[in-house]
Amino acid sequence: MPSRPSAEQPESAAAAVLERFKLGDSAPIPVDKIAKALGAQIRYSPLDDELSGMIYIKDGTPIIGVNALHHVNRQRFTIAHECGHLELHRDLLSAEIHVDKEYEVPVLVFNRDHESALGTKPIEIQANRFAAALLVPHALLQKALDGKSGSADIDDESPLDELARKFRVSKSMMEYRLKSLSAK
Numbered sequence: 001m002p003s004r005p006s007a008e009q010p011e012s013a014a015a016a017v018l019e020r021f022k023l024g025d026s027a028p029i030p031v032d033k034i035a036k037a038l039g040a041q042i043r044y045s046p047l048d049d050e051l052s053g054m055i056y057i058k059d060g061t062p063i064i065g066v067n068a069l070h071h072v073n074r075q076r077f078t079i080a081h082e083c084g085h086l087e088l089h090r091d092l093l094s095a096e097i098h099v100d101k102e103y104e105v106p107v108l109v110f111n112r113d114h115e116s117a118l119g120t121k122p123i124e125i126q127a128n129r130f131a132a133a134l135l136v137p138h139a140l141l142q143k144a145l146d147g148k149s150g151s152a153d154i155d156d157e158s159p160l161d162e163l164a165r166k167f168r169v170s171k172s173m174m175e176y177r178l179k180s181l182s183a184k
């Protein structure tokens with residue numbers, strides 16, 4: 001029996017998911033396929049702007065709700081975040097609908113001081129770290145960076161913009177992943 005991923009190691013859990021389904025080889029990461037591979041159904045519906053998404057289990061099937069009105073990059077983050085809950089916090093989900101509000105999730109994820117000031121819950125931080133590692137795997141990011149060196153093109157797009165576009169994530173997410181890569 002495979003051991004449950006540790007909630008303390010969201011990055012390894014995300015890497016394990018990519019490896020398990022062989023879905024981590026090229027950017028952008030197909031996060032909707034990953035959700036389906038994990039057994040979840042994704043439902044898009046218009047929600048209040050402050051709501052990013054939710055996850056709950058219905059008749060044994062995890063349902064991920066996504067705000068249809070949000071930008072696609074934000075939706076991708078939401079799906080990845082909910083996949084994090086599914087992998088790391090499944091026990092909590094059986095009891096209740098888990099709803100993610102925007103101010104708790106994507107924007108401030110990457111600022112620890114802000115996080116603690118807001119009292120962001122540990123499970124949200126874990127799901128965010130899972131989402132970041134799922135959407136921007138370090139190996140793939142390194143590959144993208146290596147591919148760029150040597151090309152001396154004059155580009156009107158900054159490397160950060162270009163990488164964010166390639167991985168279909170926000171610039172703040174890409175900044176965070178670049179920082180964590182160089183801190184390794």
Ligand SMILES: [Zn+2]
Nearest residue numbers: 085100124127
């Ligand atoms: Zn959450």
